[in-house]
Amino acid sequence: MINIGLLAIFWAAASYMVVAVWRKIPLLLQVPQQLIEESFVTRPSRIKEYLDPVVDFFVHGRWRDVYYATLLRILHGVRLWLLRLERLTFRMLEALERRGESLAKTEERYWGEIKQWKHEVRQNGNSLPEKVMNPDPPPERNSKLSDSIN
Secondary structure: OOOHHHHHHHHHHHHHHHHHHHHHHHHHHHHOHHHHHHOOOOOOOHHHHHHHHHHEEEHHOOHHHHHHHHHHHHHHHHHHHHHHHHHHHHHHHHHHHHHHHHHHHHHHHHHHHHHHHHHHOOOOOOOOOOHOOOOOOOOOHHHHHHHHHH
């Protein structure tokens, strides 16, 4: 019973479609040919609108401009980084030279004091000062630390 009902609905809809097309054919034949040809001219899709510039970008070789500009930017950054590194190295070298000069002055003063001490007349005779005879003992080495290093 259900099959017969569905079949009846199908035949009714198909027959109505045939009648509608049968009525529209004479109206469609009255449409001028020029209007029909103009209606088939389609506008480009949105995908094509976005895809055409991309295709032109690669076809006309504009990607090289972007490549070279990017390469220039990277090389400029590397150059700046190397200049900063060179400046840092120069400052470290200057600091080492200043420290070396101050150590040289300290060492010169030390040896000058030793020479002066040797030549000055001592009140106690030729004996050495007590600090020289009884120096502070050297700091003890941590045996665990020295074993782990060796």
